[in-house]
Amino acid sequence: METVGHWTQQSVDDFVYSISASFTGQLERKMQEKEISRSELAAKLDKTTGRVSQVLNDPGNLGLRLIVEYAGSLGMKASVIAYDDNDPDNTKGPINPEVFVKSWEKLGRPSDLFEVEDAPLGVAEIPEITYGILHGLEHILPKTMGCVYASPFDAEMSLSEAPTFQYLGYYGETKPPGQPQFCEFLNSPISQETLLPKGKAA
C-alpha cells in the first residue's frame, strides 16, 4: 500500500502556503462573525477590494507586515510561534492555528506564563457545554440561579445520555456569596436523578 506523507512535506513553500492559507482562513472567519465584507476590509486597509480578494483567495507567501496589518484591521493580533509536536519529519503536517487559539482561550486567555500556571485545569471557555447544559436545564433550574453544570463526558452528548453532572460554579458578574466562580470545578458530582424530578425527561 502506498504510504503518503503530508502534502507540506514536499517543500518549504508548501508548508509556508499552508500557514498563510490557515491565517487567511482565520481572517475570513472573523469577517464572517463581524459581517465585514471584503470591500469594507479593503477600505479599512486602504487597499483595493481586488487586492484583498487576491490575498484571501491565494495567500501564497504572506509577509509579516501584511499579516499584522490584516489581523489588526479586524481587531486581532498575530504571533509567530514555534512548537514541537514530536513530528520532526513533518509526516502529519502542521497543527491548525485554531487549536492554539482555542487552547489559549480555554485557559482563560492568559497574558503571561504566570497566568498559564495559575489557570485551573479543565477550565473555562466551554460555551458549547455551557449553553447546551443551561439550555437543557432551563426547565429544571430556577432562572435566577445562573448555575453552570457540565457533564464530564462529551459536550455533544444529550442530557439523557450523560450520567452525571459536575457543578462548575456560578456564571455571571455578580457572584453570590459562597458560590465558586465559573470555571472552578467542585468535586461534587450531581446525578441526573437528583436534577430531574422523577418521571420527567430532560
Add this chain to the structure above:
Amino acid sequence: MSPEAIKFRLVRGMRQGSRRAVGFLVGHEGLNAAEWFYSLKASRKSFTLVSMETWASGGTDINTRFHGFPNDTEYPLSFVFKTTDNKLGHRFYGYLDNPEPTTNPRLQICILCIHAFKNERDTDRAELKRVDEWRKSAAAKAAIRIQYPDKKKSEKGKLLPWKP
C-alpha cells in the same frame, strides 16, 4: 453499476482530524470530485487542502471556503468545499456521515462526490440532489462500510480502529 466498483478513499496527503475525515467516493463516471481535485493547479489544491484540514480539525464553517447546508430542508447533510481559480469557482460537493455509530459515534466523515464549476451567485440545488442520490445508494453505503465496519473487537481477532 456494480456496488464493488464504488470505493471510498481518504484524501491523499491530508492531515485528517481525530473525529473528522474527508475522502472521495470513486469508481463511477458520475463521481468526478477526486479526479478534478487531484488535477487542480498546485496552489488551488493546496488552498482546498487547507480548507479540508481546517474542517477536519474541528473548525466551524468559513462560508467562502466550505460549509454545510444544515438548514436545507431537503439536503441537510450536504457539504461543499470551494476554491476559485481566475474568477472561476470550483465546488466539491459531498455529504456528511457518521459511519461508526456503535464503535465510534463521534466520528464524522465528509464524503465528496461531484465537482462543478460555479460562480458566487449560482445555486447548488442540482448538485445537492445528485449528491443525495449517491448518499442513499447501496453502492456508496457498501463502500463506506468496507472502510468503517463498525464492529466491536472480538476476543479472536482485533479490528484496527480508524486512525487519522
